[in-house]
Amino acid sequence: DQQVKQNSPSLSVQEGRISILNCDYTNSMFDYFLWYKKYPAEGPTFLISISSIKDKNEDGRFTVFLNKSAKHLSLHIVPSQPGDSAVYFCAASAGYNNDMRFGAGTRLTVKP
Amino acid sequence: GAGVSQSPRYKVAKRGQDVALRCDPISGHVSLFWYQQALGQGPEFLTYFQNEAQLDKSGLPSDRFFAERPEGSVSTLKIQRTQQEDSAVYLCASSLVSSGRLGVFFGPGTRLTVL
Numbered sequence: 576d577q578q579v580k581q582n583s584p585s586l587s588v589q590e591g592r593i594s595i596l597n598c599d600y601t602n603s604m605f606d607y608f609l610w611y612k613k614y615p616a617e618g619p620t621f622l623i624s625i626s627s628i629k630d631k632n633e634d635g636r637f638t639v640f641l642n643k644s645a646k647h648l649s650l651h652i653v654p655s656q657p658g659d660s661a662v663y664f665c666a667a668s669a670g671y672n673n674d675m676r677f678g679a680g681t682r683l684t685v686k687p
Numbered sequence: 688g689a690g691v692s693q694s695p696r697y698k699v700a701k702r703g704q705d706v707a708l709r710c711d712p713i714s715g716h717v718s719l720f721w722y723q724q725a726l727g728q729g730p731e732f733l734t735y736f737q738n739e740a741q742l743d744k745s746g747l748p749s750d751r752f753f754a755e756r757p758e759g760s761v762s763t764l765k766i767q768r769t770q771q772e773d774s775a776v777y778l779c780a781s782s783l784v785s786s787g788r789l790g791v792f793f794g795p796g797t798r799l800t801v802l
Contacts, residue, residue, distance in 0.1 A: 579729070611793075618691070618778055618793025619730070664729050674743065675791075677722075677729030 578602045579667050581678035588685050594652040596681050598665030601646065605667040609675070610639060610650050613662045622663075623650070655685045689713060691794035693779050699800045700769045708764045708797045710779030718782040719762050720791060721754055725775045733777075736762060769801045 580599045588594045598608075606627040611619035625632040625639045625648070632639050638651045652659055665678040692711045700706050712719050718737055722730035723746075732746040738759040747754070751769075756762040766773055776798050780791040 581729075616795060618780070618795050620793070621791065666729075674732045674735075674746065677731070679727065679729045 577679075578605075579665055579676045579678040581663075581665055581681050583681050584679070585682040585684070588655045588683065590657055590685055590687050591654045594650075594655045594659065594683055594685065596650040596652075596663050596665075596683065598648045598650075598678055599646060600648075600667050600676075602667070602669065602676075603646070604669040605676075606670065607668050608639070608641060608648050609666045609668075610637075611664040611666060611677075613664060613680070619664055652683075655683075657685045657687050659683060660685050691779055691781050691792050693777075693794040693797050695797060696795065697798050697800075699802065701802055702771060703768050704801075705765065705767045706769055706799065708766075708777050708779075708799070710762045710764070710781075710794060712760065712762070712779070712781030713783075713792055714760075716781035716783050716792075718784065718791070719756055720780040720782075721762070721764050722778040722780065722793075723748075723775045724778055724796070730778055733764070766799075769799075771801050774799055774801045 578601050609624040610622040612622045613619040623634050623637050625641050641648045662680045662682050664680045666675045668675045694709045721733040724730045734754045735743040736756040751767045753765045776796040778796045780793045782791040
């Protein structure tokens with residue numbers, strides 16, 4: 576069962592514009608959410624996270640928004656840069672369970 | 688470098704062959720995770736170690752899969768009698784603290800192809 580879903584397999588954005596990557600989850604026990612970025616032939620790299628007690632977390636150009644009632648989170652990148660082109664994975668965990676559940680990923684392409 | 692390293696990076700096995708995949712975590716990292724990533728999918732949890740103790744192996748898909756971390760550092764994921772459905776990238780990750788939710792560091796993965 577897919578408890579974390581990223582319904583857009585790909586997204587293309589012009590340099591300087593905003594990139595919005597979406598993620599939905601079904602398990603109401605999830606209380607911690609993370610975004611990872613992955614370049615080809617490399618492992619995923621931690622980008623930003625958010626606890627369920629917050630609805631927003633910002634780090635430079637990256638902001639994650641959490642809507643608990645809709646079981647939805649999004650990653651905003653502004654302004655987008657060509658170096659942001661990568662696959663982005665959303666992940667979620669419950670309590671201190673180490674079983675992180677990942678979405679299938681969204682491939683972001685930022686065009687110069 | 689100081690990151691998580693995995694070897695081999697690529698492995699081709701004939702169906703029925705046994706394979707062993709190695710992970711060298713970041714020095715001093717307490718937690719070590721193994722994930723399986725099938726083509727076009729996100730990583731799926733296999734197992735978790737805290738130091739040398741395997742605290743969670745609920746994600747291992749069958750008893751053909753076995754993982755160990757005998758001295759609390761290097762870990763090996765062994766797959767016996769490989770099947771075609773075992774073809775995937777196997778990712779190892781480590782974390783300084785006991786909870787992986789604070790962010791884990793992934794290795795580059797081992798791509799296993801079973802013919």
